Amino acid sequence: MVFDFLKGEFIDVISWLDDTRDTMVWRFDRRGQAIKMGAKLTVREGQAAVFIHEGQLADVFGPGLYMLETNNMPILTTLQHWDHGFQSPFKSEVYFVNTTRFNDQKWGTKNPIMARDPEFGPVRLRAFGTYSMRVTDPGKFIQEVVGTDGEFTSDEISSQIRNVIVQSASQVLAKSGIPVLDMAANTADLGKIIANAIAPQVGEYGLSIAEFYIENISLPEEVEKALDKRTSIGVAGDLNKYMQFNAAEALGQPGSAMGAAMGAGMGAGMGMGMAQSMGQTAGPWGGQPGAMAAPPPPPPPPPAGRNWHLAVDGTTTGPFGEADLARAVTEGRLTRATMVWSPGQDGWKMAAETELARLLDQVPPPPPKP
Numbered sequence: 001m002v003f004d005f006l007k008g009e010f011i012d013v014i015s016w017l018d019d020t021r022d023t024m025v026w027r028f029d030r031r032g033q034a035i036k037m038g039a040k041l042t043v044r045e046g047q048a049a050v051f052i053h054e055g056q057l058a059d060v061f062g063p064g065l066y067m068l069e070t071n072n073m074p075i076l077t078t079l080q081h082w083d084h085g086f087q088s089p090f091k092s093e094v095y096f097v098n099t100t101r102f103n104d105q106k107w108g109t110k111n112p113i114m115a116r117d118p119e120f121g122p123v124r125l126r127a128f129g130t131y132s133m134r135v136t137d138p139g140k141f142i143q144e145v146v147g148t149d150g151e152f153t154s155d156e157i158s159s160q161i162r163n164v165i166v167q168s169a170s171q172v173l174a175k176s177g178i179p180v181l182d183m184a185a186n187t188a189d190l191g192k193i194i195a196n197a198i199a200p201q202v203g204e205y206g207l208s209i210a211e212f213y214i215e216n217i218s219l220p221e222e223v224e225k226a227l228d229k230r231t232s233i234g235v236a237g238d239l240n241k242y243m244q245f246n247a248a249e250a251l252g253q254p255g256s257a258m259g260a261a262m263g264a265g266m267g268a269g270m271g272m273g274m275a276q277s278m279g280q281t282a283g284p285w286g287g288q289p290g291a292m293a294a295p296p297p298p299p300p301p302p303p304a305g306r307n308w309h310l311a312v313d314g315t316t317t318g319p320f321g322e323a324d325l326a327r328a329v330t331e332g333r334l335t336r337a338t339m340v341w342s343p344g345q346d347g348w349k350m351a352a353e354t355e356l357a358r359l360l361d362q363v364p365p366p367p368p369k370p
Helices: 002-008 074-080 138-146 155-175 180-203 221-236 239-251 257-279 322-331 357-361
Strands: 011-014 023-027 035-043 047-053 056-061 064-067 093-098 102-108 113-117 121-135 151-153 207-218 308-312 315-320 339-341
Touching (some): 035 047, 047 074, 056 074, 113 155, 151 155, 155 207
Antiparallel strands (some): 121 207, 308 339
């Protein structure tokens, strides 16, 4: 009876079922009881079991079902100086470590990152994203981070990881030399560089970064506004169109100074148009007060050139204008002795006796005979 009572005080099954999403380490609660030699240890997939003996790291078990004996607890056997086949109960702290991925961990820059852009000069950048972490060395993780915490969650380490990420991200972005406008197209490559840069330091905690993402790299609000203006100028094509674009935008904004000024100008123009139309409208007694004077008639067309008729071999030809007569003089068909007549002239006369003499004077005389 006494043996059965003592047997009930020993722990013979050790396991952990996690129903949370953020617990990284959980200490098995033995309530002061000793662990029975030959007890069953169940370590499920995504878990590791770490034995701590009197403050010292002992054996680490991966996924599987174990019968706790001296042959599968070499470190604890050495620390306890057990002989082979030792069967007495023993006391030890057992920590279960979650080795699965902890996803959707947030990171971001609290303060702007100063960088030198080849196009804009010194700029301030902000960046944020997500990452996934997992425990790769359970023993080191307990030694370096957890300590004696009986239930350790991801929130307790995420702030430290975030600081490590921001420090490396600041250095990578500042030294990358990638123009700000091209960083969005290179976030995947920048993410890999940052993940590789933080791997050694995170590894000192017994962790690894399984995935790392940069969701956005942004500029200060005032710089983004300046870029929007620059883009608007590029879309407008030239300064005149850009000014027209701004004026059209101002008209659509109630209470704007430009809209009020243009509205006043339009009102004045409409008022002048109404005044003119009223001036042209008949008064109550049939008159037209203030009617504007009719515009002066256009000047008369220039007088038509004088026409001439020529008598050649007893035949009358014509009429010819001055241009035709000048051509006839050049061709020899009109000479000083040619008889000509024009309306209003008293009979036929020789061309030399009329005003056509000036055309004949412009033609040189025939060359002298050789």
